[in-house]
Amino acid sequence: MAGHDAKTASGPEQFLLDHFDSPAAQLHTAKLGMWVFLASEILFFSGLFTAYAVYRGNHPEMFAYGQHFLDWRMGALNTVVLITSSLAAALSVRFAQLGQQTALRRSLLAVIGCAIAFMVVKYLEYSHKITNGVVWGDGFSPSPEILAELPAALRALPVPEGMGRFFSIYYCMTGLHGIHVLVGIGIYVWIYRHAARGHYGPTYYNAVDNAALYWHLVDLIWIFLFPLFYLIG
C-alpha cells in the first residue's frame, strides 16, 4: 500500500497515503469504506434470501422434503469451523494492534486453515449430492442409494413436483457463500504474506481490520444459511 510518492521510510509511515493527514484518519476512512461495502454485500445476498422466502412461501412442501437430503451434522461442523475462524480473525486484529507478530501470524494461519476446512466439508457435501443426482432444476433425479438414506416415512411419499428448484436455491446461496469463502482465503493469504514481512503493528493494521470485518460478514451469512436449509424440518 505505497503512497502516491515513493517514501523511504520503512516503518508504518510507509503505508500512510499522502492524501490523508494521519494514520488514524486513514484507518477510519478505510473502515468506513469497508462498512459501506459490506452493506452492499448484504444487499447482494438479499436477492437470494428473497428468492428463498418467495419459493418457500409458495412451495413449503419442497422445502420440507428437500431438507432431508442435507446432513445437519455436516452443517453444524461447518458452523463450528466458521465461528472458530471468526474468533481467530478477531484475535488477529488484536494481535496486530498489540504488535505481537508471532501470534498474529498464527491467528492468520488459523483463519486460513478453518476456511479451507470449511471448503473441504462443502466439497464432500456437494460431491455426495451431485454424484447421486441431487442437483438443481430439471436435472434433479435422486439415485436409489440416496433415497434409501431418507427417513422411512418420507420414502413412502412421492417426490414433490419441481423439487429441483429447492436445490437451485440451495446451490446458488451456498455456492455464492462458498465463493466468498474462497475470496476470503485469497485475502488472508495476501495478508499473511504482509504479516510475515512484519508490515502490521500498533500504528498500521488497516488491512487486518478490514479483512476481519469482511470475514465476520461471511461467517454471519452462514449463520443464517445453516438453519434456513439444514434445520427447517
Added chain:
Amino acid sequence: MSTHGENYLTAERGWRSWITTRDHKRIGVMYLTVILISVLLGGLFALAVRLHLWNPDGLLVSNDVYNRLFTLHGAVMIFLFIIPGIPAAFGNFVLPMMLGARDVAFPRLNLLSFYLYLAGTVFFLAVLVFGGIDTGWTLYPPYSFESGKGLALLLALLGVFIIGFSSILTGVNFIATMHNMRPKGMGFFDMPLFAWGLYATSIIQVIATPVLGITVALGFVEYLFHIGLFMPEYGGDPVLFQHFFWFYSHPAVYIMILPAMGVVSEVVSVFSRKPIFGYRFIAMSSIAIAIIGFLVWGHHMFVSGQSKWASVIFSVLTLLVAIPSAIKVFNWLATMYRGSIRLDTPMVYVLSFLLLFGVGGLTGLFLGSLSTDVPLHDTYFVVAHFHFVMVGSVLSAFMAALHYWWPKMTGRLYDERIGRWTAVMVLLGFLLTFVPQFIMGAEGAPRRYATYPYEWELLSRLSTVGAFVLGSGMFASLINLLQSLRRGGRRAPANPWGAATLEWFTTSPPDPHNFHGLPPLTGPYNFSVLQYIGGETGWVRRDGYNV
C-alpha cells in the same frame, strides 16, 4: 510538489502515466472520454432507430435488426452513459476539489472502478460483434433467457454485472470521501449541493446496484443451468425477475437524475449571482428522493399481475416523490427570482433542464397513477416521459456540467456564442423528437414496434427530424468544445464564472495536488467575496487569496 505553472495534465507525460494514474482528475477525464464515445455510439443507434421509423413499414433494416438497435440504444445509453455520466466523470473530477481535498478517499479503488467500467464497455462492444441482443434493456424473461440466445446475451449480462461493480465501488469511494475528506470547518451542510447530489446517488449505488448484480448473476445461471427461478418453462417465476430488476432499475433513475440536479443547483446559483435559495431543503430533498425511490419499484409492474393492493401502495409512494422534486424546482426558481441572470451556455442548458424536467416530472404523475398508467403502459407516452426526464433533463445537465467545468478541466474557453446556440438547437431538437411521441402515445401507439399504422406517419417523421436536429446540436457543441483545445485557443482564468465553490480557487487546469494549501473557506454560495476583474483574470477574491 510540482513547480509553478505545471498542472495535472502536464505534470507527467506519456500514456503510461495516464493508465496507471491515481489522480482523481485524470480518472475523471478518462471516464469522460469513454462516456462521450458511448454517447456517440448510443446516439448512432438512436438515429438508426428513428430513421427506420421514417416509413410506417420501416425504412432501413429488418425487424430483427431493429429490435437489436433499440435494445443496444437503451442499454448503452443507460449503463454506459447516464448512470456513470455525471458522477463518474464530473463527480470524480470536482468532488475532491469541492471539499478542498487532495484526492478521493481510495484513489486505487477509483482507478479500479474505471477499469471495471472500461471492461463493461468492451463487453457491450463484444455484444455488438456477436450479433446483439433483442430483448429490450429490461431483459424480461421468459423471452430473454430462452435457449439459443447465445453468447451475446451472456456477454451483456456480464457487462452489466461488471459495470454494476464499478458503480458500487465509486459509491463507496464517494461516501467515504464526503465523510472523511472534508476539511476542518466544512460541515456536511457547508458542502456544495453537487456533493449532496452525489451523496444521495452514492447511497443508491451502494444499496440498489448489488440487487441488479445478483439478478443478472441468477439470469446467467438460469440461462446456462436452467435453475428454474425466473423461467416458467422450468417452474420459475418471471414476475420475481421484474421485482428484482426494478428494485435496482427504478432507484437507478435517481442515480441518473440526482447528480444532474446537483449540477443544476450549482449552475443556477452561479449564473443568477445569488446564493442558492433553500440550501437545506435542496440537500435534504436529495436524500428524501433517494429513500422514497427505494419504495416505488412496483409502479413499473401495474400490469404484471402483482397484487392490486401492492399496486395501490406503490402508486401512492410514487406520487410522494413529486414532493421533494417540486421542492427542488421551486427553490431553483426562487434562486433565479430577482437574480442577475447571465445566459452563458451552462445556464442555457439549465433552463432547458427546468423546462424539460417540469414536463417530464408532471407526465410522470400520469404514469404513477394507477388508473392512467394502465392504458398508457407500453406506449410511446412512456418513451416520451422517460426521455424527458432521462435525456431532456439529465443530458441537459450533463451538457451544462460539461460546459461549466470545461474551462477548469482543460484550461480553455470555448466559443460562448456557438455554445449557446447549440444549446438552443439541442433543446428544440429534443422537443421536436419527443412532443410528437407524447401525442402518439396518448393515442395508443405501442412502443418498440418496427412498424406502425399510417395515421402516425406525420408525427413519427417529425420525431425523426427532431432526432437529427438533436444529434446535430450535440455534435456541433462537441466540436465547439474540442475547437477550444487547438493551439492558441483562449486560455481560461482560474474562475471564469465567478463561482464560490473551492474548485474555482485553484488554477485552470488544476495543480496535480489540487491546491497549494487549503483556500480559506467562505461558503459555497457566498458571492460577496468575489469581484470581477475581467479579461485574462476573470473573478478574484476580495480577501486577497488568489492563485
